[in-house]
Amino acid sequence: MSKRVVLTIDDIPQMVTKNMVDYLVKNNIPAVMFAVGENIEKHFDTVVYAIKNGITVGNHSYSHPSFSAISYEEGIEEIEKTEVLINKAYEEAGLPRKVKAFRFPYIDKGGDKKELFQRYLRENGFMKIDDSEIEAKSYYLVGHDKDIDVACSFDIREYNVPSNDMTFDEVMLHLREGDGEDGADIMNRDGYNIVLFHSHDDTEKVVPKYYVTILDELLNAGVIFTESEWKN
Numbered sequence: 001m002s003k004r005v006v007l008t009i010d011d012i013p014q015m016v017t018k019n020m021v022d023y024l025v026k027n028n029i030p031a032v033m034f035a036v037g038e039n040i041e042k043h044f045d046t047v048v049y050a051i052k053n054g055i056t057v058g059n060h061s062y063s064h065p066s067f068s069a070i071s072y073e074e075g076i077e078e079i080e081k082t083e084v085l086i087n088k089a090y091e092e093a094g095l096p097r098k099v100k101a102f103r104f105p106y107i108d109k110g111g112d113k114k115e116l117f118q119r120y121l122r123e124n125g126f127m128k129i130d131d132s133e134i135e136a137k138s139y140y141l142v143g144h145d146k147d148i149d150v151a152c153s154f155d156i157r158e159y160n161v162p163s164n165d166m167t168f169d170e171v172m173l174h175l176r177e178g179d180g181e182d183g184a185d186i187m188n189r190d191g192y193n194i195v196l197f198h199s200h201d202d203t204e205k206v207v208p209k210y211y212v213t214i215l216d217e218l219l220n221a222g223v224i225f226t227e228s229e230w231k232n
């Protein structure tokens with residue numbers, strides 16, 4: 001047994017993203033990065049750089065809205081505009097796009113439109129990440145196992161630091177202690193988890209190299225970062 005983690009990193013590309021990619025490559029950590037269309041337009045070269053360095057880039061909408069607060073049509077436009085940009089980045093990188101993945105901003109699956117969005121994703125070739133070995137009960141309680149979008153079984157929560165909703169010490173404590181009875185514990189228990197992390201300039205500003213501190217901690221605890229696997 002071992003502590004296995006699929007690392008997912010949201011809200012790319014930002015200024016800090018290129019350095020994060022370099023850190024991941026140096027430490028042999030595979031990752032799925034979910035890109036926001038508006039950010040791709042600002043830092044197109046960074047997405048191409050990530051792809052060239054072996055990162056799987058998925059779709060995280062165009063303007064990062066809560067999908068329960070917009071119409072179905074607006075939601076589809078959010079997804080499709082970003083698909084065009086991601087495909088362009090793969091083309092520019094000269095590499096085939098093997099995985100078509102989507103993560104809802106805030107993992108808000110659209111409220112009463114949830115099943116419509118799930119059907120759209122299924123019918124348009126989006127792929128499901130292999131989550132069959134996740135043990136955290138909370139993942140099944142909300143039904144993530146049945147959905148095609150990429151959710152997570154453990155949230156690092158470091159995005160709460162710039163807004164002072166959490167201190168960085170509290171983030172590190174949560175990382176070390178886990179989510180408790182029904183949730184995941186990625187440092188102390190053997191198992192498989194999909195972990196939510198972010199590439200955020202505002203976090204980098206408050207805690208320089210936050211991603212190094214957090215990911216080094218996991219590496220030192222013997223966490224094995226594994227390649228994501230996908231099915232249609």
Ligand SMILES: [Zn+2]
Pocket residue numbers: 010011060064105106
């Ligand atoms: Zn996000």
